[in-house]
Amino acid sequence: MATLAISIPALRTRCSNCSLRELCLPVGLVPAALAALEAGVQALERRRKGTMLFRVADPFTALYAVRVGSFKTTILAESGREQVVGYHLPGDLLGLDGIGTERHGCSAIALEDSEVCPIPFANLEEIARTVPALQHNLCQFVAREISHDHGVMLLLGSRRADERLASFLVSLSARYFSRGYSSTEFTLRMTREEIGSYLGLSLETVSRLFSRFQVDGVLEVDGRNVRIRDMPALRLLAGRDA
Amino acid sequence: MATLAISIPALRTRCSNCSLRELCLPVGLVPAALAALEAGVQALERRRKGTMLFRVADPFTALYAVRVGSFKTTILAESGREQVVGYHLPGDLLGLDGIGTERHGCSAIALEDSEVCPIPFANLEEIARTVPALQHNLCQFVAREISHDHGVMLLLGSRRADERLASFLVSLSARYFSRGYSSTEFTLRMTREEIGSYLGLSLETVSRLFSRFQVDGVLEVDGRNVRIRDMPALRLLAGRDA
DNA sequence: CGACTAGTTGAGGCCAGTCAATGTTGGTGG
């Protein structure tokens, strides 16, 4: 293609004009710091739907910022059973748990054709040495993941099935909203089985709940297209305890 | 007071001779870095059984290294329901999730009379700027917490009650062992209700399981004193899937 | 068109929660 000469430089990551700047690692960095970060970030990488970005026990070399598309992260029990532990949208950072052990603790799989910015971790630490704000941001990102996981643990440990699904949808709604999309209408990128795995439920239970929510007038569901019709009711369900 | 002049230096934290050095933040630091870390660490703080070290939404100012005793960390659902999300032994770092939000995301409560080393976070970041190894260690600690939480999520999402309790005991056994204590005989510092809350089970179920494990010859249980009689069986139970 | 994947819905069973009674332990005050 004649456009290739243009598209290659376009492929280079430019944190400074990235639309996700405010959601990603560069949050609040001054221009000089941004430039340093950019210098360490390589070209975008594409991943087709269903392919792996990294897998459990792979050596940890880089973090990945989701640019376009979405990913699930999964962990593997010794038994071979797999569980979804995360659902990642544009602006999210992937692979944070690898920092602790030098190896990835989970696998990341593209849920649709997607693009990520690989951020080599050695570079990142190097830059963080001279840019305290980046060091701070990095730690914050990692720590925020802990808070998030605690929320999921609360969900899995003490909520009923309908409350879990409601929480999942409310949280998803908020995440789409913060990315500039509709908070009431979106397309799920995961199967019922994957949602069930994430929420500690069987796929049949998830399916039944979608039906029930629709009958109750809380949702409009058409396959993976979801429209929230009664947000207060959904919030109530998500926030109440068992 | 004449003794005060003596007791104050005694109370000062000395990472360099701390018996927990290999489990705590100073892991692998060179002497010069250790000295810098020490300089920022304040006097030990004591907490009586049942008292709080910090509570949800408190401003985050410091990390705490457990020196003696044990703590539970709990989070609060909007409904007021409380769930235990962590069980912390000597050498563990408390409060990591506060880094992300400037406020503590959970409460820490002493399960027995305990002592902690408060590590002011502002100091820590300052030191980390000049001691890259410390910056690296800090990030690693935070990230390892994520891996740990993922393990708990797997437990809560896809394991049966007996598998959860077995996993809890195996993990506890390993943690005591790495601290130089017996891996087969220890005293639980949590009530059945707290264990249940951590594992997403009712206190009655936990109690019944302890009884069943005893009947099966896997454990010897006397209140909170536990002796593991058949470690392979316990591991088998912990590692198998539902 | 057949094979396959994803999703929906029904029937039945079991695991674990709830409710309740009782036992045990440790602390407190008369």
Add this chain to the structure above:
DNA sequence: CCACCAACATTGACTGGCCTCAACTAGTCG
């Protein structure tokens, strides 16, 4: 010292929410 109380723990009976198994439909792809 003992009575009393509260917190913790154990055990039984019952129930119900969710899982499992299974059948059927719709959409997709070679």
